Amino acid sequence: MSSRTRTRKTSHAARAEELRRLVEHHLYRYHVLDDPELSDAAYDVLYDELKALEDEHPELVTRDSPTQRVGAPPAEGFRKVEHLSPMGSLEKVTTAEALSKWADDVQKRLGSDEAVAYVVEPKIDGSAVSLVYENGVYVRGATRGDGLRGEDVTGNLRTLESVPLRLLESDGKPHPEVLEVRGEIYFPLAGFDRFNEAQLAAGRKPAPNARNAAAGSLRQLNPAITAARPLSIYVYGIGVHGGSAPATQWETLAWLRELGFRTNPDAERLESIEEVAEACAAWEGKRGELGYEIDGIVIKVDSFAQQETLGSLHGRPRFARAYKWAPTSAVTRLLAIHVRVGRTGVLNPLAELEPVQVGGVTVSSATLHNEDDIRRKDIRVGDLVVVQRAGDVIPQVVGPAGEHEPSTRPWKMPKRCPLCKTEIIKPEGEVMHRCPNRACPSRGLETLYHWAGSALDIEGVGSNTLKKLWDEGLVRSLPDLYRLSTEQLEALEGYAEISAARAIASIARSQEQPFSRVLFGLNIPKVGWVIARNLARHFGSVDALIAATQSELEEVEGVGPDRAVLIAEWVADAENRRLVAELRDLGIQMEGEKDERPAEGPLTGRQYVITGTLEGFKREEAKAALEAIGAKVSESVSGKTSGVIVGESPGSKAEKAQKLGVPVLTEQDLRALLSGASRKH
Ligand code: IVH
Numbered sequence: 001m002s003s004r005t006r007t008r009k010t011s012h013a014a015r016a017e018e019l020r021r022l023v024e025h026h027l028y029r030y031h032v033l034d035d036p037e038l039s040d041a042a043y044d045v046l047y048d049e050l051k052a053l054e055d056e057h058p059e060l061v062t063r064d065s066p067t068q069r070v071g072a073p074p075a076e077g078f079r080k081v082e083h084l085s086p087m088g089s090l091e092k093v094t095t096a097e098a099l100s101k102w103a104d105d106v107q108k109r110l111g112s113d114e115a116v117a118y119v120v121e122p123k124i125d126g127s128a129v130s131l132v133y134e135n136g137v138y139v140r141g142a143t144r145g146d147g148l149r150g151e152d153v154t155g156n157l158r159t160l161e162s163v164p165l166r167l168l169e170s171d172g173k174p175h176p177e178v179l180e181v182r183g184e185i186y187f188p189l190a191g192f193d194r195f196n197e198a199q200l201a202a203g204r205k206p207a208p209n210a211r212n213a214a215a216g217s218l219r220q221l222n223p224a225i226t227a228a229r230p231l232s233i234y235v236y237g238i239g240v241h242g243g244s245a246p247a248t249q250w251e252t253l254a255w256l257r258e259l260g261f262r263t264n265p266d267a268e269r270l271e272s273i274e275e276v277a278e279a280c281a282a283w284e285g286k287r288g289e290l291g292y293e294i295d296g297i298v299i300k301v302d303s304f305a306q307q308e309t310l311g312s313l314h315g316r317p318r319f320a321r322a323y324k325w326a327p328t329s330a331v332t333r334l335l336a337i338h339v340r341v342g343r344t345g346v347l348n349p350l351a352e353l354e355p356v357q358v359g360g361v362t363v364s365s366a367t368l369h370n371e372d373d374i375r376r377k378d379i380r381v382g383d384l385v386v387v388q389r390a391g392d393v394i395p396q397v398v399g400p401a402g403e404h405e406p407s408t409r410p411w412k413m414p415k416r417c418p419l420c421k422t423e424i425i426k427p428e429g430e431v432m433h434r435c436p437n438r439a440c441p442s443r444g445l446e447t448l449y450h451w452a453g454s455a456l457d458i459e460g461v462g463s464n465t466l467k468k469l470w471d472e473g474l475v476r477s478l479p480d481l482y483r484l485s486t487e488q489l490e491a492l493e494g495y496a497e498i499s500a501a502r503a504i505a506s507i508a509r510s511q512e513q514p515f516s517r518v519l520f521g522l523n524i525p526k527v528g529w530v531i532a533r534n535l536a537r538h539f540g541s542v543d544a545l546i547a548a549t550q551s552e553l554e555e556v557e558g559v560g561p562d563r564a565v566l567i568a569e570w571v572a573d574a575e576n577r578r579l580v581a582e583l584r585d586l587g588i589q590m591e592g593e594k595d596e597r598p599a600e601g602p603l604t605g606r607q608y609v610i611t612g613t614l615e616g617f618k619r620e621e622a623k624a625a626l627e628a629i630g631a632k633v634s635e636s637v638s639g640k641t642s643g644v645i646v647g648e649s650p651g652s653k654a655e656k657a658q659k660l661g662v663p664v665l666t667e668q669d670l671r672a673l674l675s676g677a678s679r680k681h
Contacts, residue, residue, distance in 0.1 A: 012053060016060045019050035023066045024166065024260070031162040031232075032262050034655045064137050064165040069158050074222035078151035083130055084180045084240040087144045088315040090298065090322040096277045099299070102321050103273035109318070110306055117302040118276050119249045121267040122283065123322055124234055125295040126186030127215040129157060131235075136167040136175030143218060147315065153218055159227035160185070164260035176243030181261060183235030186292050187214040190646040190654065191230035193666050196398075200376050208386040208398050209329045210293045235261040236298070248302045265659045269302060280323045284360075287325070291646075291654060291664040296324035325360060329388040331401040332356035334381055337368060337411055339418050343446030343523055345434040347413065347424060349374060351385075351397045358389045366395040370431045371413040380408035429562075438575065444477065445470050447523050451478055454602065455521030456510040460503040468492055478521075478579065481507060482586040511587040515541070518589055522580070525566040528674060529601060530628040531558050535567075541591030542580055546571045558621075601629030603673065609637050611654055612647030614667050625674050637662060645670050 026043050030036045036043075047066070054061045061068065093099050106116060128144040141157030142150040157163050167175050187195070187210040195213055196206035207213035217229040235256050238245060246252045250269045257263045270276050280297050287294060300320040301307055307319040336352040349368040356363055366387055368374050377399045379385060384402060389395040417424055417435035419442045426433045435443065448466045452458040461481075469475035474488055484507065489500035516536035520529055527535070538556045539545040548571075553564035570576055584590045608631055610622055617625070622645065623633040637644055637656045643665045644657035657664050665673075 012057055013060055016050065016053050016057075016065075019046060019053065020062070020065055020166075022046050023050060024164070024168075027066065027161050028164075028168065028260050030652060032257060032260060034265075034652055034659055036652050040649075040651070066165060068165070069161070070224055070227045074224075075155065077221070078153060078219070080145070080149050081140065081142045081152045082149050083142065083145075083147070084132065084178070086315060087128060087130060087147045087150070087182065087239070088312065088317060089147065090320055091316045092296070092322045092324045094324055096280070099277055099280065099321065099323060100273055103276075106301060106310060106318070109310055114306070115271075116306065117250075117269055117271050118273070119253070119267060119269050119300045119302050120276055120279050121236055121298045121300070122264055122290070122294045123296040123298045123324070124184040124186050124264075125209075125211045125293040126184040127211070127218055129153070129183060129185055129218070129233070130239055131157065131163060131181045131183070133167055133175070133179045133181070135177060136179075138163065138165045143215075151219070155223040156218055156220060156226040157185075159223050160231050160233060162233050162262045166260075168258065168260040170255065170258040174243075176241050176245075178240060178242040180239035180241070181235050181256065182237045182239055183233045183261070185214050185218055185231055185233050186210065187217065188230055188232055188291050188654075189293065190291060190650065190664055190666055193668065194648070195229065206377065206399050208401070209388065232292075233262055234264045236263070236267075247304050249300050249304070249307075250302050266661075284325055286661055289661060289663040291658045293328065296322045298322055328359040329386055329398070330356045330358045330363075331384050331386055332363075334379065334383055334385045334397065337374070337381055339414060341417060341419055341435050341440055341442035341446070343443060343450045344525055345436060345438075345440065345443050347417075347433040347435060349411075349413070351379075353385075353387060353397075356387060358387055358395060361389070363387055363389060363395045366397045368397055371411070371433065372431050374411050378404070378410065380404055380411060382408040441470075447478065448475065448481065450523060451521040452481070452510075455517050456513045457517075458503075458510050459506045460499065461507060465489075465492065465494070465503070479582045479586055482511075482583075482588075511589070513589060515589045515592055518583070519545075522576075524570045526563045527567065528625075530625045530674075531556075531563070533628050534558055542584070543591070546577070546580075601631075604630030606630070606642040607632045607634055607640055608665075609634055609641055609644045609653055609657070610647070611644060612650035614645070614647040614670070616667060616671075622670060626670075629674070643669075 023043075023046055026036065026038050026046065030043075050065070051067050054065065054067055093102060103116075107114070110116060130142050130144070130150065131138065132140040138158065139154070140152065141154045141163070142152055144150050158165065167179075189210060192207075192210045192213055199206045207216060213229075214231060217226050217231055220226045236253070237249070238252060238256070246255050253263045253267055268279060270279060276299055280299075283294075283297050298320060301310065307317070310318040312318060333354040334351055335354055338350045338352060340348045340350050342348055349370065351366045351368050353364050353366060368379065379397055379400060382405050383400050386398040386401050387395055388398050413424070413433050415423060417437065417440055420435065420437050420440040422435055422437035422440065424433050424435050437443070445467065448470070449463050452461050452466060453463065466475065469484070469492070472492075475481050475484060484504065486500045486504045489495050489503055490497060492500075495503070514536070516533040519527065519536055520532035534557045535545060539548060548568075550564045550568050553559055553567055554561060559567070580590065603626065608626055610619055610633060614622055626633050631642075634641070637653050637660060639660055639662075641657065641660075641662045643663040644653055645665045645667070646654045647667060654664055
C-alpha cells in the first residue's frame with residue numbers, strides 16, 4: 001500500500017468516526033435533551049454522508065455505528081436469555097393511607113433518626129426491558145419475561161434511536177466493563193392512534209391499548225417492522241454494573257442521562273412522604289395530559305445504602321412501591337347500539353355497555369363513530385368489547401375483546417330514522433348517514449342546543465332547559481325561543497323569578513351577536529365556524545348570500561364545489577328562507593360583519609402550537625380554523641400553551657410539550673375542538 005493510499009484510508013476512517021460521534025451527539029440532543037441543535041434536514045446530511053462513506057468502505061462499518069440500527073435479518077424466533085440479575089416487580093399501594101403505612105415501616109426498619117428521601121417516577125405502562133453494555137457498547141437487549149429469563153430482542157431494540165448504541169463519556173471515566181440498564185419501552189400516544197388507523201386500513205386488528213402495541217412491536221421477528229413503529233424508552237435504573245456507580249437513585253438517573261439515556265424529566269426527589277402523597281394525587285390529574293400512558297407512580301427510597309438495609313421480600317423490594325390507579329381500558333359487554341340524530345341530521349351510533357369501571361369512573365355508554373368504523377372493527381352487539389377512556393374524553397369502543405359470541409351478527413345501520421321514521425340516506429362520498437327530514441324532532445332539539453350553546457352563546461339557557469321547553473311544546477323552533485316570556489320560564493322547574501328574568505335578558509342579548517355567529521347557528525350543512533365567518537365576510541348579508549350563484553359561493557375561502565352545492569340548496573329551500581325572514585323580524589343580525597377584531601369564540605384565550613404534518617388539513621388551514629374561533633396559534637411551546645397539536649413526524653415541540661406538562665393533541669382532538677364538541681383542552 002502506498003503511503004498516500006494509507007493516508008486516505010486513515011482519513012476516511014477518521015471521518016467515519018467523526019461522523020458517528022456527530023450523529024450520536026445530535027440524536028442525544030434530540031431524544032434525550034429534547035433540545036436539537038440541527039434541523040432534521042441538516043441531521044440527514046450528516047447521516048447520509050456517514051452512510052455513503054460506509055457503503056463505499058464496508059470495512060469501516062462498526063457494530064455500534066448509528067447506521068446499523070436496522071439491517072439485522074428477520075429472526076426465526078427469540079432466544080431465551082438469563083438476566084444478569086433478576087428483574088423483580090413492585091408491591092402496589094392504592095391509597096394515601098397505604099403509602100403512609102409503608103413509609104412508617106421503612107422508617108421503623110431504618111431507625112427513627114434516619115432521614116429518608118424518596119424519588120418518584122411516573123410508572124410508564126409499556127414493556128420492561130434490560131439493555132446490556134460491554135465497555136460502553138450495546139451488546140444485548142431483552143424483555144423482562146418471567147423476571148429471571150427474558151427474550152433476546154437485541155436487534156429490535158437496536159432500531160430505537162433513543163437506545164444508545166455506544167455510551168457517551170461521563171467525566172472522562174472509562175466505561176464499566178458491564179452495565180445493565182433497565183427501562184420501559186412505550187408507544188407514544190400520538191403515534192398509537194395513527195398506528196391503529198393504519199392497522200384498520202390494512203384489515204388488521206387494532207391494538208387494544210398502547211402497552212399491547214409496545215409489547216407487540218418489540219416482539220416482531222422482523223426488526224424492520226419494529227423500526228417502523230415510533231417506540232421510545234425511558235430508563236429508570238441499573239441492574240448490574242461492573243464499576244463505580246452512584247450512591248442514590250436520584251444520582252443514578254442523572255448519570256444515566258449523562259451516558260446518553262432518556263430518563264423521565266418528570267421524576268422528582270422529595271423529602272417527605274406527605275410530599276410524595278401530594279405528588280401522587282397531582283399525577284392522577286395530569287395523567288391524561290401526558291403523551292404516553294402511565295398506570296401509576298413508582299416511589300423509591302433514594303439512598304442505595306438504605307435500599308440495601310431494607311432488602312426485598314419474595315423478589316419485591318421493601319424500598320419501593322407502585323402507587324397505582326385504575327386502568328384506562330376495560331372489557332365489558334356491548335348491550336346495544338343506539339342511533340342518535342344530531343343537529344344536521346347526522347346519525348351517530350352510540351354503544352350501550354354493561355356498566356364498567358374505567359379509569360376510576362363508571363362507563364355505560366361510548367361513541368362508535370360511524371357504520372363503516374363499526375363494521376371494519378367488527379364490533380357486534382352481544383360481544384365483549386374493549387372500552388377505553390383517557391382524561392376527560394368521551395369513552396370509545398376500541399374493538400372486540402376476543403372471538404365473537406356464536407350468536408352475534410355484524411351490525412347494520414337502521415333503514416329509517418329512529419325518531420321520525422323517515423328513510424335515511426348516505427350521501428355519496430360521506431361516511432355518515434343522515435336523516436333528511438328537517439322536521440325530525442331530535443334534529444330540531446339539537447339545533448336549539450347548537451344555537452344556544454355554541455353559536456349564539458345564550459347564558460342561563462342550557463340543554464336541560466331546552467329539553468323541558470321542547471317537551472312542554474313551548475319551544476319547537478329557533479324563533480319560538482324569542483317569543484318566550486319570563487312567566488313561561490318561571491313556571492319551569494329549576495327557575496325562579498330572577499333566574500328566569502336573567503335567561504330572558506340573555507336570549508334578548510343574542511340579538512346583538514354578529515352575523516357570522518348567526519350563520520353558524522343556522523345549521524347549514526358543512527358550515528362550521530370558519531366557513532360561516534368567511535361567508536359573512538364575503539357576502540356581508542343574508543340577502544347577498546341567498547342571491548349568490550354556486551360559482552360565486554365557490555369564490556369564498558374554504559368553499560369547494562361540494563360545499564357550494566349544499567349551501568346553495570339550503571338557501572334555495574323555501575322553509576329555510578321563511579326561517580331566516582322570521583329570525584330577522586325578531587331582531588337577529590342578518591347582515592354586517594363589522595367585527596374585524598381578532599375573532600371571538602369558544603377558544604378565546606387559548607393558545608396552540610401545531611407540529612408535524614396533519615392528514616386532513618394544511619397547516620395554514622388548521623391555523624385559520626383555530627383563529628376563527630378565538631384561539632391564538634404560535635410557533636413555540638411554553639407554559640402558556642393550551643395544547644400542542646401533533647401530526648405525522650412531529651419535531652421536538654411534541655416532546656417539549658410533554659416536558660412542560662402541556663397537553664399533546666391528535667388531529668382527532670383538533671377536529672373535536674373545531675366542531676365545538678370538546679372543551680377539554
Ligand atoms: S422500578 C423491582 N421504575 O413497573 C422492580 N419500574 O412492577 C423495580 N415500571 O416491571 C422496577 N416505570 O416494567 C421501576 N420508573 C419505573 C418504572 C417501572 C415502569 C414497570 C416495570 C416493572 C414494573 C414493576
